[in-house]
Amino acid sequence: MASWRFEAIGTHWEIETTVALPDSARAEVTAEIERFDREWSRFRSDAEVVRLGREGGSFASVDARPMLDAYRELSAATGGAVNPLVADSLDALGYDAEYSLVAGDPVRAPEAWEQDVSWTDADVTASAPVLIDVGALGKGRLVDLVMAVLARVPGDLVVDAGGDMRLRGAGVRIGLEHPYDPAKAIGVVEVHDQALCASAINRRAWGSGLHHVLDARTGMPVRTWAATWAWAPDAMTADAVATALFFDGGVELAAAWAVEWVRMSTDGRVQRSPGCPAELFVAAGASHPSARN
Incomplete structure (x- = not known):
């Protein structure tokens, strides 16, 4: 390649x-x-x-x-x-x-x-001066746009924007980076002809407990979930669900949009969708409930 x-x-x-x-x-x-x-x-x-x-x-x-x-x-x-x-x-x-x-x-x-x-x-x-931020899904949207620009390029194709990616053709095994130790992975997944997007509180983080994933209702960073991953046919949908999974209602939205996912809490628990294709590296007896909808 x-x-x-x-x-x-x-x-x-x-x-x-x-x-x-x-x-x-x-x-x-x-x-x-x-x-x-x-x-x-x-x-x-x-x-x-x-x-x-x-x-x-x-x-x-x-x-x-x-x-x-x-x-x-x-x-x-x-x-x-x-x-x-x-x-x-x-x-x-x-x-x-x-x-x-x-x-x-x-x-x-x-x-x-x-x-x-x-x-x-x-x-x-x-209608009045307001500053719009599309960070919940904008990077995924741009990955899709670049993929469309390259639609006529023959063969396999991977567009990766800082870990938010969309693939066409042969499958690629991708590690799910541990949010507290980038040298480790909590699992792996093989992705082909679809998108994988992730979000984590260790990315774009500064100060004590400050990071870019905010609850708009409070203006404060989220505290319960540390990292999320989502698979969808397009990157904007995967990116959006990866954001939604930090909040109540995210699991239900993922089910409605037929998106598979994994998420890890700040205390180390791992959840995944019932059809999640990832192989997770979780020790026997560890807390890793699957979410049911």
């Missing part, structure tokens, strides 16, 4: 193909990532979503409908714990555009976020 490695949207990417990608394909990938980042990144001052945070208004985007439709379902399933207006909550704890990592008082996200944000197939509109 030929490999192309690069940095984008604040993470490491690796795209593996049966034959090396031509320069034209690399240029298309780069352009699609730049378009998405320019529209949706709250970490760049020239992004459209940052302008909405300052001024309100609208911007055109083909991503508005799929992402915000999914957010509506995420929010409903988790009782408002997942909310695209959590950006101010993240900023308040120091995960801001400047990466100050200096925590202030927590800020709750507006509960009725759909009163301020509307969308169509073509655009998104903020």
